Amino acid sequence: MISQLSWKIGGQQGEGVESTDRIFSTALNRLGYYLYGYRHFSSRIKGGHTNNKIRISTKPIRAISDDLDILVAFDQESIDLNAGELRPGGVVVADAKFAPTIPEGVEARLFAVPITAIAEELGTSLMKNMVASGASWGLLGLPMEVFNKAVEEEFGRKGPAIVEKNIEAVRRGAEFVLEQAGGPLDEFKLEDADGKQKLFMIGNEAMALGCVAAGCRLMAAYPITPASEIMEYLIKKLPKFGGTVVQTEDEIAAVTMAIGANYAGVRTMTASAGPGLSLMMEAIGLSGMTETPLLIVDTQRGGPSTGLPTKQEQSDINALIYGTHGEIPKLVVAPSTIEECFYDMIEGFNIAEQYQIPVIIATDLQLSLGKQTAEALDYDKIVINRGKLLNGELPANEENRLFKRYELTEDGVSPRVIPGMKNGIHHVTGVEHDQEGRPSENALNREKMMDKRLGKISELRVTNAIKADAPNANPDLLIIAMGSTGGTIEEARTRLTAEGIKTNHVMVRQMHPFPSELLKPHLDAAKKVVVLENNATGQLANLIKQNNGYHDKIRNLLKYDGTPFLPSEIHKACKELN
Amino acid sequence: MATFKEFRNNVKPNWCPGCGDFSVQAAIQRAAANVGLEPEQLAVISGIGCSGRISGYINAYGLHGIHGRSLPIAQGVKLANRELTVIASGGDGDGFAIGMGHTVHAIRRNLDMTYIVMDNQIYGLTKGQTSPRSAEGFKTKSTPEGSIESTLSPLEIALSAGATFVAQSFSSDLKQLTTLIEEGLKHKGFSLINVFSPCVTFNKVNTYDWFKENIVNLEQFPDYDPSNRIAAMTKIMETNGMVTGLIYQNKERKAYDEMIVGFKEEGLAKQNLQLSREDFDKLLTEFK
Ligand SMILES: Cc1ncc(C[n+]2csc(CCOP(=O)(O)OP(=O)(O)O)c2C)c(N)n1
Numbered sequence: 001m002i003s004q005l006s007w008k009i010g011g012q013q014g015e016g017v018e019s020t021d022r023i024f025s026t027a028l029n030r031l032g033y034y035l036y037g038y039r040h041f042s043s044r045i046k047g048g049h050t051n052n053k054i055r056i057s058t059k060p061i062r063a064i065s066d067d068l069d070i071l072v073a074f075d076q077e078s079i080d081l082n083a084g085e086l087r088p089g090g091v092v093v094a095d096a097k098f099a100p101t102i103p104e105g106v107e108a109r110l111f112a113v114p115i116t117a118i119a120e121e122l123g124t125s126l127m128k129n130m131v132a133s134g135a136s137w138g139l140l141g142l143p144m145e146v147f148n149k150a151v152e153e154e155f156g157r158k159g160p161a162i163v164e165k166n167i168e169a170v171r172r173g174a175e176f177v178l179e180q181a182g183g184p185l186d187e188f189k190l191e192d193a194d195g196k197q198k199l200f201m202i203g204n205e206a207m208a209l210g211c212v213a214a215g216c217r218l219m220a221a222y223p224i225t226p227a228s229e230i231m232e233y234l235i236k237k238l239p240k241f242g243g244t245v246v247q248t249e250d251e252i253a254a255v256t257m258a259i260g261a262n263y264a265g266v267r268t269m270t271a272s273a274g275p276g277l278s279l280m281m282e283a284i285g286l287s288g289m290t291e292t293p294l295l296i297v298d299t300q301r302g303g304p305s306t307g308l309p310t311k312q313e314q315s316d317i318n319a320l321i322y323g324t325h326g327e328i329p330k331l332v333v334a335p336s337t338i339e340e341c342f343y344d345m346i347e348g349f350n351i352a353e354q355y356q357i358p359v360i361i362a363t364d365l366q367l368s369l370g371k372q373t374a375e376a377l378d379y380d381k382i383v384i385n386r387g388k389l390l391n392g393e394l395p396a397n398e399e400n401r402l403f404k405r406y407e408l409t410e411d412g413v414s415p416r417v418i419p420g421m422k423n424g425i426h427h428v429t430g431v432e433h434d435q436e437g438r439p440s441e442n443a444l445n446r447e448k449m450m451d452k453r454l455g456k457i458s459e460l461r462v463t464n465a466i467k468a469d470a471p472n473a474n475p476d477l478l479i480i481a482m483g484s485t486g487g488t489i490e491e492a493r494t495r496l497t498a499e500g501i502k503t504n505h506v507m508v509r510q511m512h513p514f515p516s517e518l519l520k521p522h523l524d525a526a527k528k529v530v531v532l533e534n535n536a537t538g539q540l541a542n543l544i545k546q547n548n549g550y551h552d553k554i555r556n557l558l559k560y561d562g563t564p565f566l567p568s569e570i571h572k573a574c575k576e577l578n
Numbered sequence: 579m580a581t582f583k584e585f586r587n588n589v590k591p592n593w594c595p596g597c598g599d600f601s602v603q604a605a606i607q608r609a610a611a612n613v614g615l616e617p618e619q620l621a622v623i624s625g626i627g628c629s630g631r632i633s634g635y636i637n638a639y640g641l642h643g644i645h646g647r648s649l650p651i652a653q654g655v656k657l658a659n660r661e662l663t664v665i666a667s668g669g670d671g672d673g674f675a676i677g678m679g680h681t682v683h684a685i686r687r688n689l690d691m692t693y694i695v696m697d698n699q700i701y702g703l704t705k706g707q708t709s710p711r712s713a714e715g716f717k718t719k720s721t722p723e724g725s726i727e728s729t730l731s732p733l734e735i736a737l738s739a740g741a742t743f744v745a746q747s748f749s750s751d752l753k754q755l756t757t758l759i760e761e762g763l764k765h766k767g768f769s770l771i772n773v774f775s776p777c778v779t780f781n782k783v784n785t786y787d788w789f790k791e792n793i794v795n796l797e798q799f800p801d802y803d804p805s806n807r808i809a810a811m812t813k814i815m816e817t818n819g820m821v822t823g824l825i826y827q828n829k830e831r832k833a834y835d836e837m838i839v840g841f842k843e844e845g846l847a848k849q850n851l852q853l854s855r856e857d858f859d860k861l862l863t864e865f866k
Pocket residue numbers: 626627628629630645668669670671672673696698700701702703704709
């Protein structure tokens with residue numbers, strides 16, 4: 001019995017790779033397994049090799065694996081490109097249609113299943129996905145009823161005849177492969193999962209759900225990979241809660257519409273990726289200058305320019321922190337788990353209103369799109385705090401005076417009113433202004449207002465601004481990272497520990513303002529520091545150097561080929577750097 | 579009920595004496611009072627330019643944003659609170675150069691709001707460069723040999739973009755301008771009002787006298803039917819874009835905010851944001 005296994009499906013884009021993965025993993029989720037997925041895809045809709053990989057485990061996992069146990073291939077290219085990943089004794093399930101062969105030097109068992117032929121016999125080659133996932137399920141020897149139930153749910157809307165056909169396809173796929181293999185494969189017999197129902201989602205869905213929970217009721221956005229799922233989810237859900245999504249003409253419209261709506265009192269967000277964020281920069285400054293709450297999600301992908309639009313990267317950090325001209329208060333947070341994707345939206349919206357600042361939540365492609373098991377999300381942690389937003393009746397202003405929307409206060413945050421409120425009229429402008437919002441070039445006022453705005457965030461720290469796992473008082477290595485890489489680092493650390501290398505691990509979540517005081521003790525304690533990131537220039541490492549120093553201790557571990565780190569890569573590099 | 583005086587504030591505009599924008603300011607204040615608004619029910623969202631300062635000169639909620647973006651900001655305000663009356667405004671550069679993309683799409687989208695452009699055929703604030711509204715051959719700081727680009731016709735563009743309300747006026751004709759703004763505010767959908775608003779400092783060609791000579795007031799055509807889109811297009815072309823009055827109105831098409839499924843009359847900003855436990859659990863089921 002094994003406690004974990006890796007499975008991959010490959011084929012041409014548009015050929016059913018996605019749906020095979022979806023149905024297979026949904027059924028696994030029903031059984032209570034922990035799952036972690038990785039999508040390899042490109043911007044083409046039809047054609048071009050694509051593959052989805054999932055890791056199945058009885059214990060929580062948050063990383064893709066180095067190797068592979070089962071490869072399902074719709075074409076020879078999928079075998080040629082991916083067979084190298086197979087561990088010795090791995091299995092290839094391939095469509096008999098193309099007379100599959102295993103490349104030289106790869107030790108794997110091949111099952112040629114007439115995937116297309118069975119599907120066509122049952123009516124349409126579209127059912128290839130069902131035959132393929134049925135064959136996979138069969139090899140694992142998992143209960144068929146659970147799989148059939150998932151199929152029923154997927155096709156229920158299309159009527160019982162379709163459901164039946166698909167179940168038949170699944171059965172035939174399983175039957176054929178089991179006949180060849182002589183029954184389920186012992187070496188792939190998974191231990192039972194705990195049977196508890198888990199959430200299985202992508203980071204974008206977790207964030208979109210977080211928006212709904214946070215009371216966000218409007219979204220303005222322009223489609224872009226890998227952010228679009230946030231918009232798609234909210235298009236489906238917001239109308240149920242009175243809200244709506246506007247697909248704007250560009251990202252400048254998206255962000256400024258969000259600013260207008262936040263100004264008028266509705267929690268509103270936009271989401272994009274690097275190119276869109278670049279377009280939003282001027283408007284982010286408007287939000288900072290006018291102290292209008294704003295929440296933006298940046299799902300980082302490979303840059304610069306169009307870069308690698310469907311690939312992993314963490315290279316927007318500099319742009320997010322420094323991108324806007326002039327100096328404004330803002331918060332930049334990088335969630336490091338799927339659960340944080342959810343909770344950070346709630347906290348992000350709260351902070352945007354409590355501090356009246358733009359908040360940027362920066363994920364990376366793997367966190368946004370990798371489908372994975374999430375722990376139960378806690379309703380009781382959904383708390384909405386709108387800060388100094390006033391409601392009820394306001395006292396009349398003195399003759400010829402306006403509401404002091406930018407009143408100088410001790411904490412720098414001023415009371416806020418929204419249009420429509422009597423006695424609340426004030427001016428809002430991106431021009432430097434006085435306490436009533438009226439333009440002012442007075443030098444003293446300018447200093448006061450700059451200090452007010454920038455001072456607001458001096459002590460702002462989000463929940464778990466850094467997350468540390470520091471079992472060693474003086475570790476040989478301190479590994480620092482951000483975003484989706486934490487789980488992979490954990491696997492590498494286990495291997496390092498086994499070899500006697502002592503490591504501590506810190507995930508930095510708050511990128512700006514930088515929580516240097518929280519990081520300092522960890523830096524002090526470590527003999528060497530490795531900063532691991534998916535970019536070419538070491539943006540996080542530079543942030544640490546800028547804020548904390550320790551230039552002599554810090555080493556870069558960079559990967560910018562578009563793929564996420566593997567545990568073995570981190571393991572090897574850390575050993576070398578130690 | 580508020581009078582136009584209540585829409586005044588004590589801020590002295592920094593416009594040059596004689597600038598057309600003063601009359602636009604007065605017309606907005608009068609129109610707002612005439613349609614029965616209270617100051618707090620009105621939000622004026624403006625762009626950047628001499629004209630963009632207007633939101634600071636009206637006693638109402640006002641936001642002076644960034645160059646070319648008054649329309650998306652204003653649409654955000656309207657979506658957040660349908661109970662507000664929303665005016666976006668700015669210059670010809672703001673709306674027809676840097677913000678042209680938004681203008682076309684705001685017209686298509688057709689939210690219930692009014693857009694007032696102060697069209698002086700030049701960039702005032704940056705001290706006299708050419709604008710998309712400048713005539714061919716027009717000499718400015720940025721076109722010392724005369725502009726070699728053709729003049730943009732915002733009214734034609736508006737009609738082809740699906741506008742439901744297109745009007746044009748002249749800042750000297752306070753009566754017509756006020757009436758048109760009132761009509762625009764009452765129109766259920768997006769109303770575009772382009773206002774010839776002379777820049778006395780930098781535009782020595784398109785002066786008050788020049789406009790008086792060249793404007794073609796629709797009053798001269800008692801049979802003109804503003805519901806006829808083809809006639810509207812023809813009239814704009816015949817007059818080389820110099821026609822003033824209510825040029826086109828489509829009362830049939832519903833505003834965007836009325837077409838959003840399930841969108842309530844009550845401003846979203848006033849609705850409860852808290853999610854119930856049942857709703858949350860229901861949302862989670864989809865991921866199981
Ligand atoms: C992004 C950006 N680019 C340029 C400017 C400089 N700028 C301010 S107003 C303006 C043009 C003003 O012309 P118009 O919109 O016609 O307004 P007017 O001053 O004529 O009323 C320009 C180019 C700016 N503020 N922002």
